[in-house]
Amino acid sequence: NLRRGRIARIAAAAAICLMLVYALHKYSKESESVSSSDVHLVQSEIVSAYKYHADVYPKLLNEDGNFEPKPLKPVVGNGEGGQPYHMPEIMANDVAESESQYGMNIAASDKIAMNRTILDTRMEECKFWHYPENLPKTSVIIVFHNEGFSVLMRTVHSVFNRSPPQFLHEVVLVDDYSDKDDLKEKLDKYIKRWNGKVRVIRNEKREGLIRTRSRGASEATGEVIVFLDAHCEVNLNWLPPLLAPIYRDPKIMTVPVIDGIDHRTFEYRPVYQAGANYRGIFEWGMLYKENEVPSRESKKHEHKSEPYKSPTHAGGLFAMNRKYFLELGAYDPGLLVWGGENFELSFKIWQCGGSIEWVPCSRVGHVYRAFMPYSFGDLARNKKGSLITINYKRVIETWFDEEHKQYFYTREPMARFLDMGDISKQVELKNKLNCKGFDWFMKEVAYDVYDKFPKLPPNVKWGMVKNKATSACLDTLGRGAPSYIATSACHGVGGNQIFRLNSAGQLGVGERCVEADADSVKQAVCRLGTVDGPWSYDDAESHIIHRLHGHCLTMHATTKALGLRPCDPHNLYQQWTITHKKPN
Ligand code: UD2
Ligand code: MN
Numbered sequence: 202n203l204r205r206g207r208i209a210r211i212a213a214a215a216a217i218c219l220m221l222v223y224a225l226h227k228y229s230k231e232s233e234s235v236s237s238s239d240v241h242l243v244q245s246e247i248v249s250a251y252k253y254h255a256d257v258y259p260k261l262l263n264e265d266g267n268f269e270p271k272p273l274k275p276v277v278g279n280g281e282g283g284q285p286y287h288m289p290e291i292m293a294n295d296v297a298e299s300e301s302q303y304g305m306n307i308a309a310s311d312k313i314a315m316n317r318t319i320l321d322t323r324m325e326e327c328k329f330w331h332y333p334e335n336l337p338k339t340s341v342i343i344v345f346h347n348e349g350f351s352v353l354m355r356t357v358h359s360v361f362n363r364s365p366p367q368f369l370h371e372v373v374l375v376d377d378y379s380d381k382d383d384l385k386e387k388l389d390k391y392i393k394r395w396n397g398k399v400r401v402i403r404n405e406k407r408e409g410l411i412r413t414r415s416r417g418a419s420e421a422t423g424e425v426i427v428f429l430d431a432h433c434e435v436n437l438n439w440l441p442p443l444l445a446p447i448y449r450d451p452k453i454m455t456v457p458v459i460d461g462i463d464h465r466t467f468e469y470r471p472v473y474q475a476g477a478n479y480r481g482i483f484e485w486g487m488l489y490k491e492n493e494v495p496s497r498e499s500k501k502h503e504h505k506s507e508p509y510k511s512p513t514h515a516g517g518l519f520a521m522n523r524k525y526f527l528e529l530g531a532y533d534p535g536l537l538v539w540g541g542e543n544f545e546l547s548f549k550i551w552q553c554g555g556s557i558e559w560v561p562c563s564r565v566g567h568v569y570r571a572f573m574p575y576s577f578g579d580l581a582r583n584k585k586g587s588l589i590t591i592n593y594k595r596v597i598e599t600w601f602d603e604e605h606k607q608y609f610y611t612r613e614p615m616a617r618f619l620d621m622g623d624i625s626k627q628v629e630l631k632n633k634l635n636c637k638g639f640d641w642f643m644k645e646v647a648y649d650v651y652d653k654f655p656k657l658p659p660n661v662k663w664g665m666v667k668n669k670a671t672s673a674c675l676d677t678l679g680r681g682a683p684s685y686i687a688t689s690a691c692h693g694v695g696g697n698q699i700f701r702l703n704s705a706g707q708l709g710v711g712e713r714c715v716e717a718d719a720d721s722v723k724q725a726v727c728r729l730g731t732v733d734g735p736w737s738y739d740d741a742e743s744h745i746i747h748r749l750h751g752h753c754l755t756m757h758a759t760t761k762a763l764g765l766r767p768c769d770p771h772n773l774y775q776q777w778t779i780t781h782k783k784p785n
Contacts, residue, residue: 270437286466303347303348311351315351316362319566322460324561326504332444336368337423339424340421342418343373345431347379350387353432356433357395360429363438364440371398373402374401376404378406407579410538411539411542428517438562454514454547454555455559479493481511481513481559485608485613489543492649510559510646511557513547514547530549537580541589544600545599548642605639662702669776674690675710676689682723683726685721705732708745709727714728754775757774
């Protein structure tokens, strides 16, 4: 151990030397002239907003422009330091009750201090950046619907505890028509302690989080808006690194790295180990994904702690110049409740002349819930099909080009039948702002999507896969991958019974691929970067054939289990139709 300690010290000393070299290099570059028309040079201009304090490293703390808080003394208590808090067994009923009501353990949260300390998950070098002293003032906007009181308030406490007060203009809580008993009274009373710095505005009816955020932005009065979910804890010195890029260029959206807070124990955990940088991308069904920053981007940066460009973001947490957000039309008001708004805003920003940067030195913890505890209620009435897919369709029909739209419909074929409403206003805005095409975006910004999710070959068949002998359909039963695929009565509403076979032999369901051997048929994560597979369909025999031994997908006559068997033209248990129809 002693030896390890010494090695660590030597490594630290070496790192300091390296940083000094970097810093000298950087300062010598700063005198170069910058042309604002060149994206790459604009990047280096932003980076120069951060004067790296290598000259005084390692003793610097609390210098002007650094904003680094004094190290806190360790505190003893439930959940302090971001440690997990395990409720005593005797509270099991309360735990179960709050988990079913809120999707998280509010009973445990109630026993953890509002001002608890958390784990500093930043890279060491984050403590040594120097930021401009006149950063823009910020409205932090938190929208919520029936959130647990202590979790919501801890979000606000963390903002006050860990933001330089001169940059915190206000906290705006937007209540999306919560109807839990005493939440309103408790909240109104509690926020008095902040003497008007925290205000609540309330929707007259349920609007969903997307419209509620747009409303928060139009009513906020700070120069910059920062959105947070109602179950977050911001980490040390999270705000200045988010504001600095916007201060230099108001068309940059900045995004903190989102750490995880356990929904049961409230343990604060780093999402990635410090130093690993990821960015937001998507697959063709518009599921949000994260990908290691590709070298084409990372090589533009001298330090791993510098902001880097990202095609998109998870949705909940970001900072933007308020006027710019409103100039872009805020969120498309036709988007419903939840989902897809992150893509809408991201494509709009990039294609219409802005950019998105992820900021490794800004970390915010977020509670990922066990399930979505609220219903879409009236908001979903008269909507056929998944609201979220309807949102995706609006977004891709507005922002994608014809080529890329096809990949979405190949991966999500039922979406063709969904009514997305009127998008003419969105298209008008796109023309008015003279926005670039989606091919430009894919080529210059989201190029790493293709590495993980190549362009999709067209489907040769898609729909319900129905067995001729039993008239039952293949069904994932909504299980996650990997898991066995089963059969159940054909229901015709799509969802877990919609399979697709593409011209390269991939049989898929949702974002998963179908794999099989003699005794099982499974859905599993598709091999990243591939679009092919072992399957083909024989129209004459109605066989689904697997390349391995040329065997056929077969349902066992008595056990009904699925597997691969030698093909037999007389066996009805091997005959399948793959068909779809427009849902009523
Ligand atoms: C993620 C985002 C979330 C949002 C969503 C897609 C993160 C960490 N979270 O899901 O911010 O972008 O994807 O749309 O990136 N809420 C309302 N009204 C509603 C429903 C929700 O105000 O009708 C509030 C809710 O109380 C919460 C916020 O909206 O504060 C986000 O909802 P969520 O936490 O259920 O979304 P999440 O984190 O699963
Ligand atoms: Mn959330």
